[in-house]
Amino acid sequence: MTLMQAVLRRLQLASGLVMLTYLFLHLLNHALGVWSLELAGRGLVLALRLWRSAPGTVALYGAACLHFALAIHTLYGRRHWSLPPAEWVRLWAGLSLPMLLVRHAVSTRLASTLYGFEPDYERVIVVLLTSGTQGLQLALLAPGWIHGNLGLWFRLRHYEWARRMKPALLAFMVLLPLLSAAGFIRMMRVVEAKGVRIAAVDPTLVAHQAELNAWRHDLLTLYFALIASAVILGRLRNSLERRRLSKRSLGA
Structure with a gap:
C-alpha cells in the first residue's frame, strides 16, 4: 500500500466514524421515544446543540463531503465489479446514506437557516405524517x-x-x-392521539415548502449525476486501458 492510499484510508475511516456517530445519536434519540415523546425531545435539543455548534457543523458536513468525495474516487478507480455479497450490501447501504443526509439538511438545517423553522419531534412528525414520508424516514436510517x-x-x-x-x-x-x-412509531401514535391536524404544520415551513422541495430535488439530482458519472467514466477508462494493453501485446 502506498503512502497516499494509507492516507486516503485513514481519511475514509475518520470521516466514516463521524457520520456513524451522527447516525448512532440519531437512532438513540428515536429510541428514547419508546419511553416518552418528552424524553426524546430533550435528547433532540442536546443533539441540535452538538451538531449546530461550529465544531459540530464543520465535523458533520465536512465528514460527509470528504466521505462522498472518497466514494466517488473509489467508484471511478474500481477495476472490476466482482465483489463479495457483504461488499455489495455495504456499497448499496453507503449510496443510500446521502439521501438521508440531503433530506435532513434541507428539512431541518436549511429550513432553519433560511426560514427560521426550529424542529422538535412533534413538529417533525406532523410534517412527516402530512407528507406521507414517515416510512421513508425510517427506511433511510437503516442503510x-x-x-x-x-x-x-x-x-x-x-x-x-x-x-x-x-x-x-x-x-x-x-x-x-x-x-x-x-420509538419513532410510538411517538407518531402519541402525536396522532393528540388529534394534530395539517394546520398544525408550521405555516412558515408550508409557505416555503416548494423552495425546500426544489433544493432537495436539485441536490439529489446532482448526487445521482456524480455517482453515474464516476461509474461510467471509470468503465470507459478501464476499456481504454484494456485496448492499450491489447495493442501492446499484439505489437510485441
Whole structure:
C-alpha cells in the first residue's frame, strides 16, 4: 500500500466514524421515544446543540463531503465489479446514506437557516405524517447504519478481541435500529392521539415548502449525476486501458 492510499484510508475511516456517530445519536434519540415523546425531545435539543455548534457543523458536513468525495474516487478507480455479497450490501447501504443526509439538511438545517423553522419531534412528525414520508424516514436510517457498521467491521475483524465480540456487536447493530423504529412509531401514535391536524404544520415551513422541495430535488439530482458519472467514466477508462494493453501485446 502506498503512502497516499494509507492516507486516503485513514481519511475514509475518520470521516466514516463521524457520520456513524451522527447516525448512532440519531437512532438513540428515536429510541428514547419508546419511553416518552418528552424524553426524546430533550435528547433532540442536546443533539441540535452538538451538531449546530461550529465544531459540530464543520465535523458533520465536512465528514460527509470528504466521505462522498472518497466514494466517488473509489467508484471511478474500481477495476472490476466482482465483489463479495457483504461488499455489495455495504456499497448499496453507503449510496443510500446521502439521501438521508440531503433530506435532513434541507428539512431541518436549511429550513432553519433560511426560514427560521426550529424542529422538535412533534413538529417533525406532523410534517412527516402530512407528507406521507414517515416510512421513508425510517427506511433511510437503516442503510447508513448498516454501511457504517460493515465498514467499521472490515477494519476491526483482523483483531482477535473484535472477533470474540462479534455476536455482541451484531446484536447491537440489529437492536438499536429496531428500538429506534419502535420509538419513532410510538411517538407518531402519541402525536396522532393528540388529534394534530395539517394546520398544525408550521405555516412558515408550508409557505416555503416548494423552495425546500426544489433544493432537495436539485441536490439529489446532482448526487445521482456524480455517482453515474464516476461509474461510467471509470468503465470507459478501464476499456481504454484494456485496448492499450491489447495493442501492446499484439505489437510485441
